[in-house]
Amino acid sequence: MIRAFRALIAVVGVAVVASCGSGDSGMNQPVNKFRSYDGPPVTQIVVKKSDRKLYLISDKSVLKTYQINLGNQPVGTKRFEGDGKTPEGMFFIDRFNPQSRYHLSVGISYPRAEDVAFAAASGRRPGGDIFIHGLGPEGRAINRADWTAGCIAVNDQEIEEIFAMVRPGVPIFIYP
Template structure:
């Protein structure tokens, strides 16, 4: 009899414990949804530290950005700390980025490879638009990346959603990176 009473009280306690968990706030998610106009191009103005997401001829969103640690001039080779300049394309999405989320840019293209090869160097790669992740803003200094374009984590969530279009991964969007 005492054993049954103990089991009943234990069961009620467990039911109460599980029920109390249901009222907790849901974890915030880094995967947002977006149902606005499609992004048809991205324009990066390195000198102004601005990035514009464009639909047709209308800017739908703009962001302040950080660049590579040596922001003046186009990327020439791996390790130069420069952000590329020219026409590239969105070519991949990384939901598991060390920098919260990231969206890949198609650097290096054939011209970039040839230029680096003429110098006997590798062009580098893995150029992304990404968030800050655990690195913050690299000791609060601007232009801290290895050549990528950085925004804050909330902004990369927006950008990722705008380009991914609710999971459909829109690759091929042109990215114009201007001096």
């Protein structure tokens, strides 16, 4: 009798645990943040800081446009570590971080040699780790524009698209 009761409890327990991972609402389902893309190649990225826009471009056609947030000091170009500015100029996409604390992130090749030299001449460091990234939990908790330390932020669904569409070596032009 006790064995039958324990067996029943074990079966009920397994059924309860199994149902947690397959609810109809999808609330407990892991979200796949990696998308596929088979459209035209992104040949350049253009960022217009004053308009708060990022454009993915293939040859001369705009494929996608995104509203963006910038560094917490959005006017002017990045010069030094900790200045809160988003860099300006021509860079390249140079890395991808699928484990970013901001959902996903795509690296920008800042600092360039001239950025390092300028900062060094002032006895300072140029900073680094500039990315296009999503919000992640931290970004979603912030309820204001221009909250990054110098990166370019979009929402999590948008960085999933960008992450899938962009390849290493693509030039990115960041305008004031």
